[in-house]
Amino acid sequence: MSAPVVTRFAPSPTGYLHIGGARTALFNWLYARGRGGRFLLRIEDTDRARSTPEASEAILKGLTWLGLDWDGEPVSQAARAERHAEVAHQMLASGHAYKCFATQEEIEAFREAAREEGRSTLFRSPWRDADPATHPDAPFAIRVKAPQEGETVIRDQVQGDVRIRNDQLDDMIVLRSDGTPVYMLAVVVDDHDMGVTHVIRGDDHLNNAARQMLVYRAMGWDLPVFAHIPLIHGPDGKKLSKRHGALGVEEYQRMGYPAAAMRNYLARLGWSHGNDEFFTDDQAKEWFDIAGIGKSPARLDFKKLDHLTGQHMSAGDDAALLHELEGYLAATGADALSETRRAALLRAMPLVKDKARGFGQLLEKAHFILTDRPVVPDEKAQAALDNVSRGILRELTPRLQNASWEREFLEDVVSEIAQAHGLGLGKLAQPLRAALAGRTTSPSVFDMMLLLGREETLGRLQDAVIREG
Ligand code: GLU
Numbered sequence: 524m525s526a527p528v529v530t531r532f533a534p535s536p537t538g539y540l541h542i543g544g545a546r547t548a549l550f551n552w553l554y555a556r557g558r559g560g561r562f563l564l565r566i567e568d569t570d571r572a573r574s575t576p577e578a579s580e581a582i583l584k585g586l587t588w589l590g591l592d593w594d595g596e597p598v599s600q601a602a603r604a605e606r607h608a609e610v611a612h613q614m615l616a617s618g619h620a621y622k623c624f625a626t627q628e629e630i631e632a633f634r635e636a637a638r639e640e641g642r643s644t645l646f647r648s649p650w651r652d653a654d655p656a657t658h659p660d661a662p663f664a665i666r667v668k669a670p671q672e673g674e675t676v677i678r679d680q681v682q683g684d685v686r687i688r689n690d691q692l693d694d695m696i697v698l699r700s701d702g703t704p705v706y707m708l709a710v711v712v713d714d715h716d717m718g719v720t721h722v723i724r725g726d727d728h729l730n731n732a733a734r735q736m737l738v739y740r741a742m743g744w745d746l747p748v749f750a751h752i753p754l755i756h757g758p759d760g761k762k763l764s765k766r767h768g769a770l771g772v773e774e775y776q777r778m779g780y781p782a783a784a785m786r787n788y789l790a791r792l793g794w795s796h797g798n799d800e801f802f803t804d805d806q807a808k809e810w811f812d813i814a815g816i817g818k819s820p821a822r823l824d825f826k827k828l829d830h831l832t833g834q835h836m837s838a839g840d841d842a843a844l845l846h847e848l849e850g851y852l853a854a855t856g857a858d859a860l861s862e863t864r865r866a867a868l869l870r871a872m873p874l875v876k877d878k879a880r881g882f883g884q885l886l887e888k889a890h891f892i893l894t895d896r897p898v899v900p901d902e903k904a905q906a907a908l909d910n911v912s913r914g915i916l917r918e919l920t921p922r923l924q925n926a927s928w929e930r931e932f933l934e935d936v937v938s939e940i941a942q943a944h945g946l947g948l949g950k951l952a953q954p955l956r957a958a959l960a961g962r963t964t965s966p967s968v969f970d971m972m973l974l975l976g977r978e979e980t981l982g983r984l985q986d987a988v989i990r991e992g
Contacts, residue, residue, distance in 0.1 A: 543754060550723050648666060801831060
């Protein structure tokens with residue numbers, strides 16, 4: 524039986540959770556969740572100058588909004604510095620690392636001379652093979668003994684075998700002379716201690732993998748499976764920047780995208796399963812595999828995201844959508860819904876969610892249910908309520924008073940009036956919609972009438988008829 528899968532997301536808390544990070548997190552989450560594995564979170568906060576608690580907070584919030592739940596408590600890398608140092612000393616004790624007493628000046632002088640002589644400027648420490656008896660009583664860094672011949676092969680599940688000549692690798696410092704561990708050591712020790720079996724991350728870390736492998740080898744630890752995924756590009760094929768929408772995920776929440784559509788969309792950014800575009804979380808978990816990750820950078824495509832959003836809205840559970848919509852309102856600083864409006868919106872949800880390309884559009888369609896009498900028409904609706912139209916609506920009102928409040932009867936009444944005026948149903952629907960919703964886009968007039976009920980419908984028509992045009 525193979526070991527259970529453990530993946531992790533290891534963001535550096537120096538800013539918000541951007542879309543590339545969110546996708547990396549999603550891939551790791553899907554991989555673990557689809558295999559009954561664990562998905563862990565590690566905050567790589569060793570760069571004290573650049574890491575902030577606010578950024579950590581924003582990242583956790585972003586992941587939570589996206590619906591990517593992690594197992595256990597997030598691990599702070601900085602809090603594990605002692606353990607990292609301990610491992611460096613173990614490497615020293617086992618002879619896989621050595622004390623290097625070279626000063627910064629000596630390293631600089633080495634490089635300078637190498638440059639002048641046209642040699643590689645990679646530092647070769649004279650202490651690598653020095654007799655410990657010759658060691659001075661001075662501060663030292665711990666360097667790993669890297670192989671100097673042959674090559675290191677990263678068996679990457681996305682990129683294939685990536686070969687790096689060992690003469691390109693220096694004896695990396697693992698513990699600085701002030702006793703602080705380097706990032707490259709911390710990552711490996713943490714991944715090992717957390718039992719990470721699969722490292723899925725951006726291919727900007729591919730070169731790091733070769734150096735990290737030195738630590739795994741020195742400690743005799745099993746390598747995880749590496750999968751370095753191509754970064755996301757903008758629609759123009761260029762490296763992603765803010766201009767393209769390299770925004771924090773919370774911006775996507777504020778733009779009104781539902782998390783399910785985001786997950787679906789992000790999963791498709793660089794991964795595919797046949798021609799499937801729209802899928803559920805369960806399908807994604809079942810289908811997601813490293814083999815389906817492409818080798819070339821995916822391009823951000825808002826049209827696709829909008830389209831998937833419409834599909835996820837239509838398929839979404841009414842109560843869950845309402846709940847998410849309330850999150851959207853809070854995120855955009857809008858007023859919360861009153862109990863009455865909540866209930867009304869829930870009833871209207873089947874009508875208004877259909878193909879809505881975001882919560883903004885859903886709210887626009889739901890305007891009729893979220894507004895009180897007298898309904899104030901917007902400019903276009905006002906134009907639809909000209910004198911002739913209002914005259915027709917005036918005629919319609921008493922007929923509706925007596926109609927049985929069921930779709931077929933309502934349709935009959937409205938059709939008859941339209942016919943009497945030589946109008947198509949569509950022509951009459953327009954002012955009717957304007958009167959009921961104050962908008963020119965809304966669910967169908969009959970759906971609205973049924974939902975609003977007789978009294979409210981008649982009241983709104985009355986208001987429109989008497990309003991000065
Ligand atoms: N902290 C690194 C980053 O935010 C990720 C390191 C890793 O995944 O190994 O880019």
